[in-house]
Amino acid sequence: xxxxxxxxxxxxxxxxxFDETVNVDEIKNTDPTIRDASPMHITGRADIDSAKVTxxxxxxxxxxxxxxxxxxxxxxxxxxxxxxxxxxxxxDYETEEEVHQVKGEVIDLMPVIQEILILEVPMQxxxxxxxxxxxxxxxxxxxxIQERDKEERIDPRLAGLxxxxxxxxxxxxx
Numbered sequence: 646x647x648x649x650x651x652x653x654x655x656x657x658x659x660x661x662x663f664d665e666t667v668n669v670d671e672i673k674n675t676d677p678t679i680r681d682a683s684p685m686h687i688t689g690r691a692d693i694d695s696a697k698v699t700x701x702x703x704x705x706x707x708x709x710x711x712x713x714x715x716x717x718x719x720x721x722x723x724x725x726x727x728x729x730x731x732x733x734x735x736x737d738y739e740t741e742e743e744v745h746q747v748k749g750e751v752i753d754l755m756p757v758i759q760e761i762l763i764l765e766v767p768m769q770x771x772x773x774x775x776x777x778x779x780x781x782x783x784x785x786x787x788x789x790i791q792e793r794d795k796e797e798r799i800d801p802r803l804a805g806l807x808x809x810x811x812x813x814x815x816x817x818x819x
Contacts, residue, residue, distance in 0.1 A: 646754040653693050661691040672759050676766060680718060681709035698731045698752060712772040719770045729757050
């Protein structure tokens with residue numbers, strides 16, 4: 646995903662769509678928690694004018710990351726939409742978004758794509774499979790419960806207490 650400035654200037658004030666599948670294997674060298682990466686499908690368009698090139702990207706694919714509990718491989722989906730701006734000249738350009746400075750005569754999107762993918766890696770990933778490789782969900786006298794299950798269930802040790810307030814108090818009938 647490299648273009649020279651002269652290639653891009655041909656599309657000034659025109660639509661410049663792209664649809665490519667790129668291999669991002671180098672990302673494993675940058676972040677050791679990433680075990681593998683699928684080829685990423687990158688689609689989008691570029692808006693080109695005399696001072697800047699703005700890429701509107703959509704990145705789809707998946708990364709293989711270790712489960713935080715068991716270190717089993719987990720397939721983590723990537724579905725990112727972003728806008729990246731490259732300044733063609735060394736002008737002072739004030740904006741709220743981050744911009745990239747073009748060095749030389751070539752715009753290379755691969756370092757930017759790798760940075761976006763690294764930022765998408767979560768702090769923890771959990772295996773959701775109940776296979777033998779995944780974390781066990783129950784054992785002797787214990788089980789993993791979700792928050793919503795915890796709220797709905799009544800502790801059996803306290804079930805008798807719930808009936809205490811349902812009984813009619815004979816002294817309050819007067």
